Amino acid sequence: IAARSPVIRTVAERAASGVPVLGICNGFQILCEAGILPGVLMRNASLRFICREAHLRVETTRSAFTRLYEKGEVIGCPVAHGDGNYRVDGETLARLKGEDRIAFRYTDATGRIGEDTNLNGSVESIAGVLSAGRNVLGMMPHPEDLIEPEQGGSDGRRLFEGLLGAVGVAA
Structure with a gap:
């Protein structure tokens, strides 16, 4: 329903013009x-809500x-979702891989991908993808929940610092 909201037309227009857009969790949906x-x-895939720390492997820095x-x-x-199982058809998956548009994958602490590390059943353990213009990122995990040491770590901070730096704002 949110995808039919009038503001989405503006978001789509801005994204098409190259403005960075970040969709986390429901925003990705x-x-x-x-x-x-x-x-x-x-x-x-488990039909259960998942709320826990996850490990992600960075698949592209582009x-x-x-x-x-x-x-x-x-x-x-961190992840916290019930509907995070990312699915695409085979042709789209091949395009995402061929164009280096898979941003993150679910892994274990060593970077290994396996059935036991794929928290929600996403195709090829995909946790986040980029648009063709590379200016839109959608991801199910919550980097905003891990930006200060007091939150238990700061691994998410660089995502926002990179974005701010790219648009000319000091972090």
């Missing part, structure tokens, strides 16, 4: 429902959001 990002978020990470770096990031 809305970006997909609105067609700004490919795919759909389905009920978690975006404002991921530019301050190292490719292959494993970061901590």
Whole structure:
């Protein structure tokens, strides 16, 4: 329903013009429902709400959001969702992979991907994807919940610092 809100037209226009757009959790769902990002978020494979710390592997540094990470770096990031199972068809998956648009994948602390590390059943353990223009990021995990040491770590901070730096704002 949120994808039909009048403001989404403006979000889509701004995204198409290159303005950075970040959709976290429900925001990612809305970006997909609105067609700004490919795919759909389905009920978690376990049919249960998940609320815990996750490990993500940075798959690309070719975006404002991921530019301050190292490719292959494993970061901590909380998750809290019931509908985070990212799905796309085979053709779209091949395009996302071929265009280096998978931003993050669920892993263990060493960066290993496996059935036991895929928290919600997402295709190929995908936790976040970028738009074709690389200026829109949708992700289910919550980097905003891990930006200060008092929160238990600061792995999410660089995502926001990278974004702010890319638009010319000091962090």
